[in-house]
Amino acid sequence: MTQLDATIRNLVIGNRILAHQNVVDAYGHISVRHPANPEHFLLSRSRAPELVEPSDIMEFTLNGGVVGDDKRPPYLERFIHGAIYAARPDVNAVVHSHAEETLPFGITSVPLQPVIHVASVIGAAIPVWDIAETFGDETNLLVTTIDQGRDLARHLGGHTVALMRGHGFAAVGATIMDVVRVSVYLPVNARVLTTAMRFGPFKPLSPGEVANRAAFSPASASGWRAWEYWARRAGVREMLGDMP
Numbered sequence: 709m710t711q712l713d714a715t716i717r718n719l720v721i722g723n724r725i726l727a728h729q730n731v732v733d734a735y736g737h738i739s740v741r742h743p744a745n746p747e748h749f750l751l752s753r754s755r756a757p758e759l760v761e762p763s764d765i766m767e768f769t770l771n772g773g774v775v776g777d778d779k780r781p782p783y784l785e786r787f788i789h790g791a792i793y794a795a796r797p798d799v800n801a802v803v804h805s806h807a808e809e810t811l812p813f814g815i816t817s818v819p820l821q822p823v824i825h826v827a828s829v830i831g832a833a834i835p836v837w838d839i840a841e842t843f844g845d846e847t848n849l850l851v852t853t854i855d856q857g858r859d860l861a862r863h864l865g866g867h868t869v870a871l872m873r874g875h876g877f878a879a880v881g882a883t884i885m886d887v888v889r890v891s892v893y894l895p896v897n898a899r900v901l902t903t904a905m906r907f908g909p910f911k912p913l914s915p916g917e918v919a920n921r922a923a924f925s926p927a928s929a930s931g932w933r934a935w936e937y938w939a940r941r942a943g944v945r946e947m948l949g950d951m952p
């Protein structure tokens with residue numbers, strides 16, 4: 709299997725896991741930087757992640773242009789991915805999701821912050837990007853131009869997650885396994901925090917706890933354990949390779 713084939717296989721597994729974990733539904737997507745060309749990225753054609761197959765994967769430039777004469781309809785919001793890859797050389801995988809649990813934190817002044825150990829990977833601070841600040845209050849809130857993608861990437865800065873007001877979130881990782889882990893635990897963390905706030909004051913993870921836990925490697929035996937479990941439950945057992 710070539711490196712490109714292995715990358716596409718992992719991208720399909722990532723699609724299926726995010727769908728099975730209800731991080732994405734008919735909408736939302738995951739991409740990966742092209743393993744042989746850092747100026748390109750790989751992303752499914754416009755299709756629900758639960759249904760994505762290797763043959764659905766298309767190749768794009770960082771401006772969101774389709775590579776080759778692929779005539780299949782791409783996702784409207786592919787600019788999220790290209791703009792982030794252009795701004796962040798350390799990022800090799802990106803997720804965009806409309807996960808409902810995260811939405812209250814994009815429309816209120818309550819910051820989304822890590823409160824449970826598995827969510828330390830989301831980072832200590834999560835900026836909120838409001839498309840209306842730069843593009844006015846008559847957009848459809850979707851990131852449908854490269855300028856909008858670049859504005860989002862600027863607000864993401866060096867963080868792992870940016871919330872998108874009234875829309876969802878964008879998350880990044882060094883690998884597909886990294887970003888899937890962040891994207892699975894982000895809504896879990898948001899749900900726990902929302903519940904805790906009904907009880908009263910709550911205690912977030914300390915900066916030291918975030919820094920300590922954030923050193924966790926998804927490629928470790930413990931990280932692989934989750935990847936294998938999620939992949940098998942998502943029905944893509946046969947696509948799993950060996951533990952890296």
Ligand SMILES: [Zn+2]
Nearest residue numbers: 785806875876
């Ligand atoms: Zn969206």
